[in-house]
Amino acid sequence: MQKNKKTSVIANEKIDKVKLSDADEIILDLQSQLKKYINKGYGPFLAAIYDSNGRLIAHAANSVVNKSCSHNHAEMNAIKLEEKKLGTHDLSKYNLSIYVTSEPCMMCLGSIMWSGIRAIYYGVPSERVAKITGFDEGFKPEWFDEFKKRGITVYGQIETDAGEQVLQNYVTQGHTVYKPKRNYFARATRTIHKFLRRTICIRSEKI
Amino acid sequence: MQKNKKTSVIANEKIDKVKLSDADEIILDLQSQLKKYINKGYGPFLAAIYDSNGRLIAHAANSVVNKSCSHNHAEMNAIKLEEKKLGTHDLSKYNLSIYVTSEPCMMCLGSIMWSGIRAIYYGVPSERVAKITGFDEGFKPEWFDEFKKRGITVYGQIETDAGEQVLQNYVTQGHTVYKPKRNYFARATRTIHKFLRRTICIRSEKI
Numbered sequence: 001m002q003k004n005k006k007t008s009v010i011a012n013e014k015i016d017k018v019k020l021s022d023a024d025e026i027i028l029d030l031q032s033q034l035k036k037y038i039n040k041g042y043g044p045f046l047a048a049i050y051d052s053n054g055r056l057i058a059h060a061a062n063s064v065v066n067k068s069c070s071h072n073h074a075e076m077n078a079i080k081l082e083e084k085k086l087g088t089h090d091l092s093k094y095n096l097s098i099y100v101t102s103e104p105c106m107m108c109l110g111s112i113m114w115s116g117i118r119a120i121y122y123g124v125p126s127e128r129v130a131k132i133t134g135f136d137e138g139f140k141p142e143w144f145d146e147f148k149k150r151g152i153t154v155y156g157q158i159e160t161d162a163g164e165q166v167l168q169n170y171v172t173q174g175h176t177v178y179k180p181k182r183n184y185f186a187r188a189t190r191t192i193h194k195f196l197r198r199t200i201c202i203r204s205e206k207i
Numbered sequence: 208m209q210k211n212k213k214t215s216v217i218a219n220e221k222i223d224k225v226k227l228s229d230a231d232e233i234i235l236d237l238q239s240q241l242k243k244y245i246n247k248g249y250g251p252f253l254a255a256i257y258d259s260n261g262r263l264i265a266h267a268a269n270s271v272v273n274k275s276c277s278h279n280h281a282e283m284n285a286i287k288l289e290e291k292k293l294g295t296h297d298l299s300k301y302n303l304s305i306y307v308t309s310e311p312c313m314m315c316l317g318s319i320m321w322s323g324i325r326a327i328y329y330g331v332p333s334e335r336v337a338k339i340t341g342f343d344e345g346f347k348p349e350w351f352d353e354f355k356k357r358g359i360t361v362y363g364q365i366e367t368d369a370g371e372q373v374l375q376n377y378v379t380q381g382h383t384v385y386k387p388k389r390n391y392f393a394r395a396t397r398t399i400h401k402f403l404r405r406t407i408c409i410r411s412e413k414i
Contacts, residue, residue, distance in 0.1 A: 070296040070321040071278070071287060080278060089277040092387040107317025110345050114277040114314060116387030138317050139353045146346045180299040180323030 001144055011155045012144040022054065023121035023158050026099045031123065031162040034101055035169075037061040043178070044133070044170040045101055047074035049082050049117070052095040058082040065176050075100055075108040079115045092116030101163055102129050103156060106138025112152070119153035123163035132167045134177045208351055218362045219351040229261065230328035230365050233306045238330065238369040241308055242376075244268040250385070251340070251377040252308055254281035256289050256324070259302040265289040272383050282307055282315040286322045299323030308370055309336045310363060313345025319359070326360035330370035339374045341384045 002011045009020060026048065034046045043062030051057055060077030064070055075098060082096070083089060097119035098112060103126040112120055126137035147154050171177065209218045216227060233255065241253045250269030258264055267284030271277055282305060289303070290296060304326035305319060310333040319327055333344035354361050378384065 064296045064321075068294050068296050069287060069290050070298075070323070071283060071318060072296075076278060080276060083276050087275050089271045089275050089279075089385060090387050091277075105317055105321075107314050107321060110312055110314025110317060111278060113343070113345060114271075114312075114387065116277070136320070136357075138320060139348075139350070140346075141348065143346070150343070178296060180297050180321065 008157045008160060009155060010144070010157055011153070012148040013153055015155070019119075019121075019153075020155060020158070023099060023155055026050070027101065027121065027123050027159045028162055030099060030101050031159065031166050034061070034166050038166075038170055038173075038175060041066040043074075044167055044175070045074040047078040047098055047100045049078050049096050049098050052097075057096070058085070065178050070180075071107070073105065073108050075104050076111050079111055079117070083115065090116045092118065097121065097153075101166070102126070103137070105135075106140050109140055109143055109147075113147070113150060117152070119155075120147070121155045121158055123158050124160050124167060125157050128160070128164060129167060132164060133171055134179070136179055215364045215367060216362060217351070217364055218360070219355040220360055222362070226326075226328075226360075227362060227365070230306060230362055233257070234308065234328065234330050234365045235369055237306060237308050238366065238373050241268070241373050245373075245377055245380075245382060248273040250281075251374055251382070252281040254285040254305055254307045256285050256303050256305050259304075264303070265292070272385050277387075278314070280312065280315050282311050283318050286318055286324070290322065297323045299325065304328065304360075308373070309333070310344070312342075313347050316347055316350055316354075320354070320357060325358070326362075327354070328362045328365060330365050331367050331374060332364050335367070335371060336374060339371060340378055341386070343386055 002013065002015050003009070004015050009015065030046045030048060034044065037046060038044055043064050045062040047060055048056055049058040058078045058081045060074055060081055062074045063072040063077060078098065082091060086094070096117050098117050100120070100122045102124040103122045104112060104120070129135055130137055144154050209220065209222050210216070211222050216222065237253045237255060241251065244253060245251055250271050252269040254267055255263055256265040265285045265288045267281055267288055269281045270279040270284060285305065289298060293301070303324050305324050307327070307329045309331040310329045311319060311327070336342055337344055351361050
Protein backbone atom coordinates (compact mmCIF):
# COMPACT_ATOMS: atom_id res chain seq x y z
CA MET A 1 0.00 0.00 0.00
CA GLN A 2 1.27 3.50 -0.88
CA LYS A 3 0.79 6.50 1.44
CA ASN A 4 0.92 10.21 0.76
CA LYS A 5 3.00 11.81 3.53
CA LYS A 6 1.25 15.18 3.50
CA THR A 7 -2.31 13.84 3.56
CA SER A 8 -3.79 10.56 4.78
CA VAL A 9 -4.35 9.30 1.21
CA ILE A 10 -3.60 5.62 0.56
CA ALA A 11 -3.53 3.72 -2.74
CA ASN A 12 -2.76 0.32 -4.24
CA GLU A 13 -0.33 1.84 -6.76
CA LYS A 14 2.37 4.55 -6.67
CA ILE A 15 0.36 7.73 -5.99
CA ASP A 16 -0.20 9.70 -9.18
CA LYS A 17 -0.51 13.44 -8.47
CA VAL A 18 -2.80 14.14 -11.44
CA LYS A 19 -5.22 11.33 -10.55
CA LEU A 20 -5.23 12.49 -6.92
CA SER A 21 -5.78 16.13 -7.79
CA ASP A 22 -8.76 15.19 -10.02
CA ALA A 23 -10.14 12.95 -7.27
CA ASP A 24 -9.75 15.71 -4.63
CA GLU A 25 -11.82 18.05 -6.75
CA ILE A 26 -14.53 15.50 -7.64
CA ILE A 27 -14.91 14.15 -4.10
CA LEU A 28 -15.06 17.63 -2.55
CA ASP A 29 -17.77 18.50 -5.06
CA LEU A 30 -19.69 15.29 -4.20
CA GLN A 31 -19.44 16.00 -0.45
CA SER A 32 -20.82 19.45 -1.11
CA GLN A 33 -23.72 18.17 -3.29
CA LEU A 34 -24.55 15.44 -0.79
CA LYS A 35 -26.17 17.89 1.64
CA LYS A 36 -29.06 18.62 -0.72
CA TYR A 37 -29.68 14.87 -1.25
CA ILE A 38 -29.77 14.30 2.52
CA ASN A 39 -32.35 17.05 2.88
CA LYS A 40 -34.51 15.24 0.31
CA GLY A 41 -34.45 11.97 2.31
CA TYR A 42 -31.48 10.19 0.70
CA GLY A 43 -28.78 8.38 2.69
CA PRO A 44 -25.42 10.12 3.35
CA PHE A 45 -23.43 8.66 0.45
CA LEU A 46 -22.98 9.84 -3.13
CA ALA A 47 -21.18 8.20 -6.08
CA ALA A 48 -20.23 9.36 -9.56
CA ILE A 49 -18.81 7.44 -12.52
CA TYR A 50 -16.44 9.20 -14.93
CA ASP A 51 -14.92 8.04 -18.22
CA SER A 52 -11.21 8.33 -19.05
CA ASN A 53 -11.75 11.77 -20.63
CA GLY A 54 -13.00 13.12 -17.30
CA ARG A 55 -16.61 13.20 -18.46
CA LEU A 56 -19.30 12.54 -15.84
CA ILE A 57 -21.51 9.70 -17.04
CA ALA A 58 -23.52 8.49 -14.02
CA HIS A 59 -24.33 9.98 -10.65
CA ALA A 60 -26.44 8.60 -7.78
CA ALA A 61 -27.10 8.93 -4.05
CA ASN A 62 -27.95 6.22 -1.52
CA SER A 63 -31.72 5.57 -1.65
CA VAL A 64 -32.11 2.59 0.72
CA VAL A 65 -34.72 4.21 2.96
CA ASN A 66 -36.61 6.47 0.57
CA LYS A 67 -36.89 3.76 -2.14
CA SER A 68 -37.29 0.81 0.31
CA CYS A 69 -34.51 -1.40 -1.03
CA SER A 70 -31.44 -2.48 0.96
CA HIS A 71 -29.39 -2.75 -2.27
CA ASN A 72 -29.71 0.93 -3.11
CA HIS A 73 -26.29 2.12 -2.00
CA ALA A 74 -24.87 5.03 -4.01
CA GLU A 75 -22.31 2.85 -5.86
CA MET A 76 -24.94 0.23 -6.74
CA ASN A 77 -27.36 2.87 -8.04
CA ALA A 78 -24.68 4.55 -10.20
CA ILE A 79 -23.44 1.25 -11.68
CA LYS A 80 -26.97 0.04 -12.39
CA LEU A 81 -27.79 3.32 -14.11
CA GLU A 82 -24.72 3.10 -16.32
CA GLU A 83 -25.21 -0.57 -17.25
CA LYS A 84 -28.82 0.17 -18.15
CA LYS A 85 -27.77 3.13 -20.29
CA LEU A 86 -25.13 1.09 -22.15
CA GLY A 87 -27.19 -2.14 -22.25
CA THR A 88 -24.38 -4.31 -20.86
CA HIS A 89 -23.38 -6.16 -17.67
CA ASP A 90 -19.68 -5.56 -18.45
CA LEU A 91 -18.35 -1.98 -18.35
CA SER A 92 -14.68 -3.00 -18.65
CA LYS A 93 -14.11 -1.78 -22.19
CA TYR A 94 -15.26 1.76 -21.30
CA ASN A 95 -12.34 2.36 -18.88
CA LEU A 96 -14.49 3.90 -16.12
CA SER A 97 -13.65 5.21 -12.64
CA ILE A 98 -16.03 5.50 -9.69
CA TYR A 99 -15.71 8.28 -7.09
CA VAL A 100 -17.52 7.82 -3.76
CA THR A 101 -17.88 10.06 -0.70
CA SER A 102 -17.07 7.12 1.65
CA GLU A 103 -15.34 3.73 1.39
CA PRO A 104 -17.66 1.16 -0.21
CA CYS A 105 -19.20 -1.56 1.97
CA MET A 106 -18.65 -5.24 1.27
CA MET A 107 -21.63 -5.53 -1.09
CA CYS A 108 -20.49 -2.51 -3.13
CA LEU A 109 -16.91 -3.80 -3.37
CA GLY A 110 -18.31 -6.98 -4.91
CA SER A 111 -20.50 -4.94 -7.22
CA ILE A 112 -17.57 -2.78 -8.40
CA MET A 113 -15.49 -5.91 -9.14
CA TRP A 114 -18.27 -7.58 -11.15
CA SER A 115 -19.15 -4.43 -13.11
CA GLY A 116 -15.75 -4.10 -14.81
CA ILE A 117 -15.09 -0.60 -13.40
CA ARG A 118 -11.33 -0.03 -13.51
CA ALA A 119 -10.62 2.44 -10.69
CA ILE A 120 -12.13 3.61 -7.42
CA TYR A 121 -11.49 6.79 -5.43
CA TYR A 122 -13.19 7.25 -2.07
CA GLY A 123 -13.40 9.71 0.80
CA VAL A 124 -14.08 8.68 4.42
CA PRO A 125 -12.77 5.21 5.44
CA SER A 126 -15.24 2.63 6.78
CA GLU A 127 -13.94 2.65 10.34
CA ARG A 128 -14.65 6.40 10.58
CA VAL A 129 -18.09 5.96 8.92
CA ALA A 130 -18.93 3.26 11.49
CA LYS A 131 -17.66 5.37 14.39
CA ILE A 132 -19.51 8.54 13.37
CA THR A 133 -22.79 7.02 12.16
CA GLY A 134 -23.03 3.43 13.44
CA PHE A 135 -23.50 1.96 9.91
CA ASP A 136 -22.16 -1.63 9.57
CA GLU A 137 -19.80 -1.76 6.57
CA GLY A 138 -19.09 -5.51 6.58
CA PHE A 139 -15.76 -7.35 6.59
CA LYS A 140 -13.28 -6.79 3.78
CA PRO A 141 -9.70 -7.39 4.91
CA GLU A 142 -6.88 -6.52 2.50
CA TRP A 143 -9.25 -5.47 -0.24
CA PHE A 144 -6.68 -3.06 -1.75
CA ASP A 145 -4.51 -6.09 -2.60
CA GLU A 146 -7.48 -8.12 -3.82
CA PHE A 147 -8.45 -5.27 -6.16
CA LYS A 148 -4.86 -4.97 -7.38
CA LYS A 149 -4.86 -8.70 -8.27
CA ARG A 150 -7.92 -7.99 -10.42
CA GLY A 151 -6.36 -4.93 -12.06
CA ILE A 152 -8.52 -2.34 -10.26
CA THR A 153 -6.84 0.86 -9.03
CA VAL A 154 -7.79 2.14 -5.54
CA TYR A 155 -7.18 5.54 -3.92
CA GLY A 156 -8.73 6.12 -0.50
CA GLN A 157 -9.09 8.60 2.37
CA ILE A 158 -9.43 11.59 0.06
CA GLU A 159 -10.68 14.90 1.54
CA THR A 160 -11.81 13.12 4.70
CA ASP A 161 -12.40 16.29 6.80
CA ALA A 162 -15.20 17.51 4.54
CA GLY A 163 -16.67 13.99 4.33
CA GLU A 164 -16.65 13.40 8.07
CA GLN A 165 -18.37 16.74 8.62
CA VAL A 166 -21.26 15.74 6.31
CA LEU A 167 -21.67 12.42 8.14
CA GLN A 168 -21.52 14.16 11.52
CA ASN A 169 -24.25 16.60 10.44
CA TYR A 170 -26.37 13.67 9.16
CA VAL A 171 -26.32 12.15 12.64
CA THR A 172 -26.76 15.43 14.51
CA GLN A 173 -29.80 16.32 12.38
CA GLY A 174 -31.40 12.99 13.35
CA HIS A 175 -31.52 11.34 9.91
CA THR A 176 -32.01 7.54 9.71
CA VAL A 177 -29.03 5.27 10.34
CA TYR A 178 -30.72 2.17 8.88
CA LYS A 179 -29.69 -1.36 9.68
CA PRO A 180 -31.55 -4.65 10.08
CA LYS A 181 -33.00 -5.04 13.56
CA ARG A 182 -30.74 -7.97 14.40
CA ASN A 183 -32.01 -8.50 17.93
CA TYR A 184 -35.68 -8.52 16.96
CA PHE A 185 -36.21 -12.20 17.81
CA ALA A 186 -33.95 -12.16 20.82
CA ARG A 187 -35.95 -9.20 22.14
CA ALA A 188 -39.28 -10.89 21.29
CA THR A 189 -38.18 -14.09 23.07
CA ARG A 190 -37.11 -12.12 26.16
CA THR A 191 -40.50 -10.35 26.22
CA ILE A 192 -42.38 -13.68 25.98
CA HIS A 193 -40.22 -15.20 28.74
CA LYS A 194 -40.83 -12.15 30.93
CA PHE A 195 -44.59 -12.38 30.29
CA LEU A 196 -44.63 -16.13 31.04
CA ARG A 197 -42.63 -15.68 34.24
CA ARG A 198 -45.05 -12.95 35.37
CA THR A 199 -48.13 -15.07 34.46
CA ILE A 200 -46.73 -18.11 36.25
CA CYS A 201 -45.98 -15.99 39.34
CA ILE A 202 -49.49 -14.49 39.33
CA ARG A 203 -51.01 -17.97 38.96
CA SER A 204 -48.82 -19.28 41.76
CA GLU A 205 -50.00 -16.50 43.99
CA LYS A 206 -53.62 -17.33 43.19
CA ILE A 207 -53.05 -20.96 44.14
CA MET B 208 -17.63 -24.27 12.61
CA GLN B 209 -19.72 -27.46 12.97
CA LYS B 210 -19.36 -30.39 10.54
CA ASN B 211 -21.68 -33.26 9.77
CA LYS B 212 -19.57 -36.44 9.71
CA LYS B 213 -21.68 -38.35 7.17
CA THR B 214 -21.95 -35.52 4.62
CA SER B 215 -19.74 -32.53 3.90
CA VAL B 216 -22.26 -30.10 5.45
CA ILE B 217 -20.83 -27.28 7.57
CA ALA B 218 -22.63 -24.70 9.73
CA ASN B 219 -22.02 -21.83 12.14
CA GLU B 220 -24.20 -23.45 14.83
CA LYS B 221 -24.74 -27.01 16.15
CA ILE B 222 -26.26 -28.81 13.15
CA ASP B 223 -30.02 -29.13 13.51
CA LYS B 224 -31.32 -32.24 11.71
CA VAL B 225 -34.75 -30.76 10.94
CA LYS B 226 -33.28 -27.58 9.41
CA LEU B 227 -30.82 -29.67 7.39
CA SER B 228 -33.47 -32.09 6.17
CA ASP B 229 -35.66 -29.18 5.00
CA ALA B 230 -32.65 -27.56 3.32
CA ASP B 231 -31.70 -30.83 1.57
CA GLU B 232 -35.14 -31.03 0.06
CA ILE B 233 -35.36 -27.37 -0.98
CA ILE B 234 -31.86 -27.23 -2.47
CA LEU B 235 -32.30 -30.48 -4.42
CA ASP B 236 -35.53 -29.06 -5.80
CA LEU B 237 -33.78 -25.79 -6.76
CA GLN B 238 -30.93 -27.69 -8.49
CA SER B 239 -33.52 -29.61 -10.45
CA GLN B 240 -35.49 -26.47 -11.45
CA LEU B 241 -32.30 -24.64 -12.39
CA LYS B 242 -31.89 -26.61 -15.63
CA LYS B 243 -34.98 -25.05 -17.21
CA TYR B 244 -33.76 -21.53 -16.28
CA ILE B 245 -30.37 -22.24 -17.88
CA ASN B 246 -32.11 -23.34 -21.08
CA LYS B 247 -33.93 -19.98 -21.13
CA GLY B 248 -30.67 -17.98 -20.93
CA TYR B 249 -30.35 -17.46 -17.16
CA GLY B 250 -27.09 -17.95 -15.23
CA PRO B 251 -26.50 -21.21 -13.31
CA PHE B 252 -27.67 -20.08 -9.87
CA LEU B 253 -31.11 -20.10 -8.25
CA ALA B 254 -32.28 -18.70 -4.89
CA ALA B 255 -35.50 -19.00 -2.89
CA ILE B 256 -36.65 -17.18 0.24
CA TYR B 257 -38.88 -18.99 2.75
CA ASP B 258 -40.65 -17.75 5.87
CA SER B 259 -40.50 -19.53 9.24
CA ASN B 260 -43.64 -21.54 8.40
CA GLY B 261 -41.84 -23.09 5.42
CA ARG B 262 -43.81 -21.03 2.92
CA LEU B 263 -42.02 -20.02 -0.30
CA ILE B 264 -42.23 -16.26 -0.69
CA ALA B 265 -39.66 -15.26 -3.34
CA HIS B 266 -37.80 -17.16 -6.03
CA ALA B 267 -35.30 -15.94 -8.64
CA ALA B 268 -32.53 -17.06 -10.98
CA ASN B 269 -29.34 -15.26 -11.96
CA SER B 270 -30.12 -12.84 -14.84
CA VAL B 271 -26.80 -10.99 -15.28
CA VAL B 272 -26.42 -11.75 -19.00
CA ASN B 273 -30.04 -11.91 -20.19
CA LYS B 274 -31.03 -8.71 -18.33
CA SER B 275 -27.68 -6.90 -18.83
CA CYS B 276 -26.96 -6.02 -15.20
CA SER B 277 -23.96 -7.28 -13.21
CA HIS B 278 -25.97 -7.02 -9.95
CA ASN B 279 -28.55 -9.58 -11.02
CA HIS B 280 -27.29 -12.57 -9.05
CA ALA B 281 -30.01 -14.99 -7.89
CA GLU B 282 -29.81 -13.87 -4.22
CA MET B 283 -29.97 -10.18 -5.18
CA ASN B 284 -32.99 -10.74 -7.44
CA ALA B 285 -34.87 -12.72 -4.78
CA ILE B 286 -34.17 -10.16 -2.03
CA LYS B 287 -35.13 -7.23 -4.23
CA LEU B 288 -38.38 -8.95 -5.20
CA GLU B 289 -39.30 -9.56 -1.57
CA GLU B 290 -38.41 -6.05 -0.39
CA LYS B 291 -40.48 -4.60 -3.22
CA LYS B 292 -43.43 -6.83 -2.30
CA LEU B 293 -43.26 -5.86 1.37
CA GLY B 294 -42.33 -2.20 0.75
CA THR B 295 -39.36 -2.24 3.13
CA HIS B 296 -35.56 -2.25 3.12
CA ASP B 297 -35.50 -4.30 6.36
CA LEU B 298 -36.81 -7.88 6.27
CA SER B 299 -35.58 -8.74 9.78
CA LYS B 300 -38.97 -8.89 11.48
CA TYR B 301 -40.26 -11.49 8.97
CA ASN B 302 -37.75 -14.17 10.13
CA LEU B 303 -36.78 -15.25 6.59
CA SER B 304 -34.29 -17.82 5.31
CA ILE B 305 -32.61 -17.85 1.90
CA TYR B 306 -31.70 -21.10 0.09
CA VAL B 307 -29.20 -20.92 -2.78
CA THR B 308 -27.84 -23.54 -5.17
CA SER B 309 -24.23 -22.30 -4.63
CA GLU B 310 -22.34 -20.29 -1.99
CA PRO B 311 -23.05 -16.56 -2.37
CA CYS B 312 -20.32 -14.30 -3.77
CA MET B 313 -18.96 -11.36 -1.82
CA MET B 314 -21.59 -8.92 -3.15
CA CYS B 315 -24.44 -11.26 -2.23
CA LEU B 316 -23.06 -11.88 1.27
CA GLY B 317 -23.18 -8.12 1.82
CA SER B 318 -26.67 -7.97 0.39
CA ILE B 319 -27.92 -10.79 2.68
CA MET B 320 -26.46 -9.01 5.73
CA TRP B 321 -28.06 -5.67 4.87
CA SER B 322 -31.47 -7.17 4.01
CA GLY B 323 -32.13 -8.55 7.51
CA ILE B 324 -32.49 -12.16 6.30
CA ARG B 325 -31.83 -14.43 9.30
CA ALA B 326 -30.51 -17.69 7.83
CA ILE B 327 -28.76 -18.93 4.72
CA TYR B 328 -28.49 -22.47 3.34
CA TYR B 329 -26.36 -23.10 0.25
CA GLY B 330 -25.23 -25.91 -2.03
CA VAL B 331 -21.89 -25.88 -3.88
CA PRO B 332 -19.01 -24.04 -2.14
CA SER B 333 -17.30 -21.16 -4.00
CA GLU B 334 -13.99 -22.94 -4.53
CA ARG B 335 -15.81 -25.72 -6.43
CA VAL B 336 -17.89 -23.17 -8.39
CA ALA B 337 -14.67 -21.39 -9.39
CA LYS B 338 -12.94 -24.65 -10.32
CA ILE B 339 -15.83 -26.01 -12.42
CA THR B 340 -16.96 -22.79 -14.11
CA GLY B 341 -14.23 -20.15 -13.75
CA PHE B 342 -16.56 -17.60 -12.07
CA ASP B 343 -14.74 -15.24 -9.65
CA GLU B 344 -16.56 -15.32 -6.29
CA GLY B 345 -14.55 -12.60 -4.50
CA PHE B 346 -12.75 -12.73 -1.15
CA LYS B 347 -14.69 -13.51 2.02
CA PRO B 348 -12.51 -15.11 4.67
CA GLU B 349 -14.18 -16.41 7.82
CA TRP B 350 -17.61 -15.25 6.77
CA PHE B 351 -19.35 -17.99 8.84
CA ASP B 352 -18.01 -16.30 11.99
CA GLU B 353 -18.84 -12.80 10.72
CA PHE B 354 -22.42 -13.91 10.05
CA LYS B 355 -22.64 -15.51 13.50
CA LYS B 356 -21.55 -12.21 15.08
CA ARG B 357 -24.50 -10.60 13.29
CA GLY B 358 -26.97 -13.32 14.36
CA ILE B 359 -27.27 -14.95 10.91
CA THR B 360 -27.36 -18.78 10.74
CA VAL B 361 -25.33 -20.45 7.95
CA TYR B 362 -25.47 -24.04 6.64
CA GLY B 363 -23.30 -24.85 3.61
CA GLN B 364 -22.22 -27.61 1.23
CA ILE B 365 -25.70 -29.14 1.02
CA GLU B 366 -26.39 -31.69 -1.75
CA THR B 367 -23.22 -30.71 -3.55
CA ASP B 368 -23.16 -33.65 -6.00
CA ALA B 369 -26.38 -32.56 -7.68
CA GLY B 370 -25.23 -28.93 -7.69
CA GLU B 371 -21.82 -29.65 -9.18
CA GLN B 372 -23.45 -31.72 -11.93
CA VAL B 373 -25.66 -28.76 -12.97
CA LEU B 374 -22.62 -26.44 -13.08
CA GLN B 375 -20.61 -29.01 -15.04
CA ASN B 376 -23.43 -29.32 -17.60
CA TYR B 377 -23.64 -25.51 -17.84
CA VAL B 378 -19.99 -25.39 -18.90
CA THR B 379 -20.14 -28.46 -21.17
CA GLN B 380 -23.16 -27.02 -23.01
CA GLY B 381 -21.16 -23.83 -23.71
CA HIS B 382 -23.26 -21.32 -21.72
CA THR B 383 -21.71 -17.95 -20.83
CA VAL B 384 -19.27 -17.73 -17.91
CA TYR B 385 -19.46 -13.95 -17.65
CA LYS B 386 -16.78 -11.81 -16.04
CA PRO B 387 -15.35 -8.36 -16.72
CA LYS B 388 -12.67 -8.44 -19.39
CA ARG B 389 -9.95 -7.43 -16.94
CA ASN B 390 -7.11 -7.57 -19.42
CA TYR B 391 -8.82 -5.44 -22.04
CA PHE B 392 -6.38 -2.53 -21.74
CA ALA B 393 -3.35 -4.73 -21.17
CA ARG B 394 -4.27 -6.63 -24.34
CA ALA B 395 -4.87 -3.39 -26.26
CA THR B 396 -1.47 -2.04 -25.12
CA ARG B 397 0.28 -5.27 -26.14
CA THR B 398 -1.36 -5.10 -29.58
CA ILE B 399 -0.23 -1.47 -30.07
CA HIS B 400 3.32 -2.34 -28.95
CA LYS B 401 3.38 -5.31 -31.33
CA PHE B 402 2.16 -3.11 -34.19
CA LEU B 403 4.74 -0.40 -33.40
CA ARG B 404 7.56 -2.94 -33.17
CA ARG B 405 6.51 -4.41 -36.55
CA THR B 406 6.21 -0.95 -38.12
CA ILE B 407 9.62 0.13 -36.77
CA CYS B 408 11.20 -3.10 -38.06
CA ILE B 409 9.69 -2.66 -41.53
CA ARG B 410 10.88 0.97 -41.63
CA SER B 411 14.33 -0.09 -40.48
CA GLU B 412 14.46 -2.65 -43.26
CA LYS B 413 13.50 0.00 -45.82
CA ILE B 414 16.33 2.22 -44.60
